[in-house]
Amino acid sequence: MSSLSRDDVANLARLARIEMTDQELENLTTEFGVILNAVARVQEVATTDVPATSHPLALTNIFRSDVVIPSLTPEEALSGAPASEEQRFRVPQILGEEA
Amino acid sequence: MINNSAAQMSQDLVSGATTSVALTQAHLDRIAEVDDKVHAFLHVDTQGALEQAALVDAARARGEKMGPLAGVPLALKDVLVQKGVPTTCGSKILEGWRPPYDSTVVTNLKNAGVVILGKTNMDEFAMGSSTENSAYGPTHNPWDLTRIPGGSGGGSAAALAAFQAPLAIGTDTGGSIRQPAAVTGTVGVKPTYGGVSRYGLVAFSSSLDQAGPCARTVLDTALLHEVIAGHDPKDSTSINAPVPQVVAAAKNGEVKGMKIGVVKELNGDGYQAGVRQRFEESLELLAKAGAEIVEVSAPNFEYALAAYYLIAPSECSSNLARFDAMRYGLRVGDTDGASAESVMNMTREVGFGREVKRRILLGTYALSSGYYDAYYGSAQKVRTLITQDFNSAFEKCDVMVSPTCPTTAFKIGEKANDPLAMYLNDIATIPVNMAGIGGMSLPCGIAPEDGLPVGFQIMSPVMQDQRMYSVGAALEAALLSKWGAPLLSLAPSLGGAA
Numbered sequence A: 001m002s003s004l005s006r007d008d009v010a011n012l013a014r015l016a017r018i019e020m021t022d023q024e025l026e027n028l029t030t031e032f033g034v035i036l037n038a039v040a041r042v043q044e045v046a047t048t049d050v051p052a053t054s055h056p057l058a059l060t061n062i063f064r065s066d067v068v069i070p071s072l073t074p075e076e077a078l079s080g081a082p083a084s085e086e087q088r089f090r091v092p093q094i095l096g097e098e099a
Numbered sequence B: 001m002i003n004n005s006a007a008q009m010s011q012d013l014v015s016g017a018t019t020s021v022a023l024t025q026a027h028l029d030r031i032a033e034v035d036d037k038v039h040a041f042l043h044v045d046t047q048g049a050l051e052q053a054a055l056v057d058a059a060r061a062r063g064e065k066m067g068p069l070a071g072v073p074l075a076l077k078d079v080l081v082q083k084g085v086p087t088t089c090g091s092k093i094l095e096g097w098r099p100p101y102d103s104t105v106v107t108n109l110k111n112a113g114v115v116i117l118g119k120t121n122m123d124e125f126a127m128g129s130s131t132e133n134s135a136y137g138p139t140h141n142p143w144d145l146t147r148i149p150g151g152s153g154g155g156s157a158a159a160l161a162a163f164q165a166p167l168a169i170g171t172d173t174g175g176s177i178r179q180p181a182a183v184t185g186t187v188g189v190k191p192t193y194g195g196v197s198r199y200g201l202v203a204f205s206s207s208l209d210q211a212g213p214c215a216r217t218v219l220d221t222a223l224l225h226e227v228i229a230g231h232d233p234k235d236s237t238s239i240n241a242p243v244p245q246v247v248a249a250a251k252n253g254e255v256k257g258m259k260i261g262v263v264k265e266l267n268g269d270g271y272q273a274g275v276r277q278r279f280e281e282s283l284e285l286l287a288k289a290g291a292e293i294v295e296v297s298a299p300n301f302e303y304a305l306a307a308y309y310l311i312a313p314s315e316c317s318s319n320l321a322r323f324d325a326m327r328y329g330l331r332v333g334d335t336d337g338a339s340a341e342s343v344m345n346m347t348r349e350v351g352f353g354r355e356v357k358r359r360i361l362l363g364t365y366a367l368s369s370g371y372y373d374a375y376y377g378s379a380q381k382v383r384t385l386i387t388q389d390f391n392s393a394f395e396k397c398d399v400m401v402s403p404t405c406p407t408t409a410f411k412i413g414e415k416a417n418d419p420l421a422m423y424l425n426d427i428a429t430i431p432v433n434m435a436g437i438g439g440m441s442l443p444c445g446i447a448p449e450d451g452l453p454v455g456f457q458i459m460s461p462v463m464q465d466q467r468m469y470s471v472g473a474a475l476e477a478a479l480l481s482k483w484g485a486p487l488l489s490l491a492p493s494l495g496g497a498a
Helices: A006-015 A022-044 B006-015 B020-038 B046-061 B104-111 B154-161 B178-184 B218-228 B246-252 B273-288 B299-322 B340-351 B354-366 B373-393 B419-426 B430-435 B465-483
Strands: B041-044 B073-077 B115-120 B167-171 B187-190 B211-215 B259-263 B292-296 B399-403 B438-447 B452-460
Touching: A006 A022, A006 B354, A022 B299, A022 B354, A022 B373, A022 B419, B006 B020, B006 B218, B020 B041, B020 B046, B020 B073, B020 B115, B020 B154, B041 B154, B046 B115, B073 B104, B073 B154, B104 B115, B104 B218, B115 B154, B154 B167, B154 B178, B154 B211, B167 B218, B178 B187, B178 B438, B178 B452, B187 B218, B187 B465, B211 B218, B218 B246, B218 B438, B218 B465, B246 B465, B259 B273, B273 B292, B273 B399, B273 B438, B273 B452, B273 B465, B299 B354, B299 B373, B299 B419, B299 B430, B354 B373, B373 B430, B399 B465, B438 B465, B452 B465
Parallel strands: B073 B115, B073 B167, B259 B292, B259 B399
Antiparallel strands: B041 B115, B167 B211, B187 B211, B187 B438, B399 B452, B438 B452
């Protein structure tokens, strides 16, 4: 189970929204074979009686007071935007309709 | 002047022997002189640093109360945002981005009057152990320019070793502060998780990432630790408790009666002979200083690396989804009629480097339906086992120790095409991140076979960071009296005036 086909890797790239070249997919397919074999070792000791740890601190529901504090101005928030218009982020078309 | 400790620089500033402007200028001159060889910096903020230094000098002249590091210069890892100063995380996807706000670490530094010289080189998004994964080219180890300075915080560590800055900030997700410290003969501390705010630290693996102090002495590291640590309401995982008294511990350096646990599994096969030799000698020095050396076992540490390379990529695949070409950073392929999705796909292809893509895909796989339990779920269970190993070991000792890395600095390019060999560098540092405890690396000598520095790692329980400073200061003092001069006095001068 610790190996992936080139098509599997291409599907992962699609899910991760990265347009990869054929050469990159080839390389990653080979590398994943080795890496997955190594990381699959966790299954040797991860028995059903062991609880999972998702975080080093046992924290739950940290809230702040519901008060207004200073925040970025629209100009600051847009200062790094690749494109903006009328104080908003301008993005490429999201739906399939004509722009 | 630039060879001094930060504590000495601070004294000179208080006594009036120098000014912050003069001190800052001396470091900027040193950077100009040697950074074409070392490449520790991605951005040098000459004007900003001199302006801040002048403000500190003026405040001091007015008789204002100053913190202990006021006016002392520092190098900042390029993963922490500083308002108006370019922040790239070593990635093309953020080239040219100037953050509109300060990270809490930067706010704390500014409030303390620390002068920020610039941003240091790093593996892209802190993923790597050599700084070779920077999109802007590698940093070179000042001890031997053909070798790696460690990673991901190779720039910060190299800046210290090359006397370009007396203080630096790093971040440590699996060893990115401690391993660079070890291979450059400098000191680095990963505080207890939650001890230093992550607000404004560009996230790689949120449950593991921790910013921390780097310097050339244990006391300087402690002084910087107390400046940046403390509760921050802007980080919900920040610990709301008093900062451990690390400066007092570093000044005291007392180990009489302390139990020091040598981790059986982090030594032996796979560790370079010179690394083991210097580590054993250090244990003898600590015993002479009055500590009791005991052996402790952590049987699940051998699974830590495997668990790390599932947990960190999983969290990174989620965290790096924010780089979507919409709100900041690079945008590629935004031609008439192009869809948002195709722009996103092309931007991430062009903007991310090889290791980042590898980890995003690995994480995507580990989190995907049908594989989640076998990979990410199992890794989380290993995390529990590692924490249990630490807990039972800390019942038998006050701190745990090991070599920081299995080897000294390797050659640039040597492991660049072998991800697994590269990952093995972090075998002794990763368990600390998995359990969220504190870890320090300090120099403990030169490996006779290659003449390169060796790191000694000290691990302390959650929010007991002062313990590693006590042990570190004791060992540093014993080594200094043995050597007669700091280890870095043996490093090449790089043709500069140091």
